[in-house]
Amino acid sequence: MDHFAYRDGELFCEDLAAADLAEQVGTPAYVYSRATILDHYQRLAEAFAELEPVICFSVKSCANVHICRLLAEHGCGFDVVSGGELFRALQAGADPAKVTFAGVGKTDREINEAIDAGIGLFNVESEAELANIARIARERRTKVQAALRINPDVDPKTHRRTSTGKRETKFGVDLDRARRVFDAFGRDDYLRLRGVHLHIGSPVNTVDPYVEAIGKALALIDELRGVGHPIDEIDIGGGYGADYRTDEAPLAADYADRIVPLLRDRGLRVVMEPGRSIIANAGVLLTRTQYVKASGDKQFVIVDAAMNDLIRPSLYEAFHFIWPVQPADGCVPPSRDEGLRLDGTALVDVVGPVCETGDFLGLARYLPPVVRGDLLAVFTTGAYGATMSSQYNSRCRAPEVLVSGGEYRIVRRRETYADLLAAEW
Numbered sequence: 166m167d168h169f170a171y172r173d174g175e176l177f178c179e180d181l182a183a184a185d186l187a188e189q190v191g192t193p194a195y196v197y198s199r200a201t202i203l204d205h206y207q208r209l210a211e212a213f214a215e216l217e218p219v220i221c222f223s224v225k226s227c228a229n230v231h232i233c234r235l236l237a238e239h240g241c242g243f244d245v246v247s248g249g250e251l252f253r254a255l256q257a258g259a260d261p262a263k264v265t266f267a268g269v270g271k272t273d274r275e276i277n278e279a280i281d282a283g284i285g286l287f288n289v290e291s292e293a294e295l296a297n298i299a300r301i302a303r304e305r306r307t308k309v310q311a312a313l314r315i316n317p318d319v320d321p322k323t324h325r326r327t328s329t330g331k332r333e334t335k336f337g338v339d340l341d342r343a344r345r346v347f348d349a350f351g352r353d354d355y356l357r358l359r360g361v362h363l364h365i366g367s368p369v370n371t372v373d374p375y376v377e378a379i380g381k382a383l384a385l386i387d388e389l390r391g392v393g394h395p396i397d398e399i400d401i402g403g404g405y406g407a408d409y410r411t412d413e414a415p416l417a418a419d420y421a422d423r424i425v426p427l428l429r430d431r432g433l434r435v436v437m438e439p440g441r442s443i444i445a446n447a448g449v450l451l452t453r454t455q456y457v458k459a460s461g462d463k464q465f466v467i468v469d470a471a472m473n474d475l476i477r478p479s480l481y482e483a484f485h486f487i488w489p490v491q492p493a494d495g496c497v498p499p500s501r502d503e504g505l506r507l508d509g510t511a512l513v514d515v516v517g518p519v520c521e522t523g524d525f526l527g528l529a530r531y532l533p534p535v536v537r538g539d540l541l542a543v544f545t546t547g548a549y550g551a552t553m554s555s556q557y558n559s560r561c562r563a564p565e566v567l568v569s570g571g572e573y574r575i576v577r578r579r580e581t582y583a584d585l586l587a588a589e590w
Contacts, residue, residue: 166205166408167446168198169544174495176488176542180571183451183490187540190566190575192453193470195551197232197576199569201447202547205417206236209405209439212421216428216435219285221265223403223440224250226548229565231576232444233257242285244403244438248275255282265400265436267314267362269294276301280309286436287311288362288400290337295350295358302355312360312400315343315385317378319365337363340385351394359395360434361386364402368441370414372423375401379427386433399428403438407445409484409545411500417442441548448547450475450563451490452526454539455518464513466535471517472524473557475543475550479523487515487527490540496533501544506531515541519558551577559585 168179176183178196186196210220221242224233228250233243234257242263243254254264266279267288276298279287289295289311302309316337338346343361351358361382365374379401386396401424406414428435452470459465477483486501496507510531517524526543535541554562561580566573 167201168204169201169449169542171497174497175491178449178568181568181573183449183542184540186566186568186573187451187453187490189573190564191579192451192540193468193474193563194451194579195448195546195563195565196451196573197444197448197547197565197567199235199567202232202235202444203239205443205447206239206241208417209437209442210240212417213425213435213437215425218435218437219263221263221436221438222443223438224254225552226440227444227448227550228253228552229576230257231567233259235567236443244440248272248278251275251279251282251284261285265362265438267364267438271298273297273301277305280305280307285310286360286398286400288314289358290314292338292342292346292349295346295356299350299353299356306355308355308357311356311358312362312398313338313343313346313358314362314364315340315382317363317365317381319374319378319381340381343385344388347389347394348392351389360398360400361396362400362402362436364400364404364438366404368406368409368414369404370406372415372420375420376423376427379424383427383431386431397432398434398436399431400436400438401428403440403442405439405442407441407545407548408501409445409486410502414442445545445548448545448550450543450546450550452541452543454535454537454541456537457535464511466513466515466532466541468515468517468526468541470526470543470563471519471558471560472521473519473555473560474517474563475526475546476553476555477549478526478528479521485527485546486544487530487532487541488544489533489535490542492533493535494533507533509533519560556580556585561585 221244222236223244237258243259244265245251246268261283262285264284265286269290314337452468456467472479515527564579565577567576
């Protein structure tokens with residue numbers, strides 16, 4: 166499902182050796198595969214083709230404007246959650262009609278910017294937000310389109326901090342309240358409340374939660390249509406899984422096999438918001454070993470990437486497979502599984518230089534022998550990697566590199582010390 170593979174004992178991204186890339190651009194560095202991005206996007210589009218969905222890439226998962234431009238050039242729309250993400254999408258050449266704007270706290274400035282851009286849809290999270298968008302639209306004498314985000318109270322069986330479809334989260338409105346919201350706002354002169362939106366969390370590695378959530382949404386739509394609300398759109402969100410471990414996530418076709426029959430012949434425009442399933446496996450983080458340190462019974466591999474580069478392990482207890490780019494004795498991993506333990510490997514923690522105990526990329530991993538200067542690859546980092554990075558500890562953010570076949574280009578340069586102070590003068 167991706168274009169990162171070991172050849173003759175060393176890791177390649179498409180047709181470029183990862184070690185050669187690291188020599189050219191330095192470490193740490195994010196490396197993306199163009200072929201993987203387009204392959205995953207096309208698989209999703211083909212799997213759901215019967216529904217003719219509007220696929221809106223989740224910009225928060227990977228906000229690089231060059232990657233967004235690549236997807237826009239292939240017909241993709243965009244799901245944004247801030248004015249800044251809207252700006253990025255427009256700069257990438259997005260068709261505004263294929264832009265949806267979600268998020269629980271849209272400001273007046275962001276709402277006005279979205280109206281100015283002519284976006285296709287506001288995904289609205291509360292009565293208060295609906296009232297505010299309606300007020301702004303009325304004052305501007307401009308008609309806008311909106312969908313109400315419902316909270317279907319479905320457990321997506323993912324990490325508690327990325328679960329968004331349960332009643333206790335801040336997102337959306339519950340089903341009982343949704344009926345009252347449509348009665349109150351469904352016939353506004355300037356805000357057309359035309360659809361229902363749901364997003365239950367991420368990553369969701371089983372299809373059942375989608376089936377349950379979409380079933381609840383369709384029952385609500387039938388009820389609303391029955392009392393005269395002309396609902397013609399459903400946004401089924403995103404959250405589809407990625408292979409952090411080998412064969413962990415369903416294929417796009419597996420999701421479609423269960424979801425498409427639910428939405429067939431419903432007279433609904435279908436919107437989807439994939440992010441992770443397109444971009445996660447399309448990226449790796451390359452990092453170089455600085456020191457190997459023993460402390461009691463523990464062994465630490467200290468690398469030049471840190472939690473400011475990749476915060477997911479610390480924030481979500483997320484697993485990312487880690488392996489040397491040129492493993493000793495040709496010890497190529499047969500899979501990317503969490504418990505992988507091969508002959509000749511040793512138990513280590515892979516940690517960074519940031520002054521936090523929580524600064525780690527992987528704990529209790531069996532790796533081949535590693536010495537100072539060895540390169541490691543942290544896999545499946547295309548989603549929520551570079552986009553969540555920071556300058557904590559006054560560390561310069563890593564570059565992003567896009568590989569296409571045997572060529573590469575830097576799509577975000579490495580920051581400099583001057584960049585650390587640029588906004589402070």
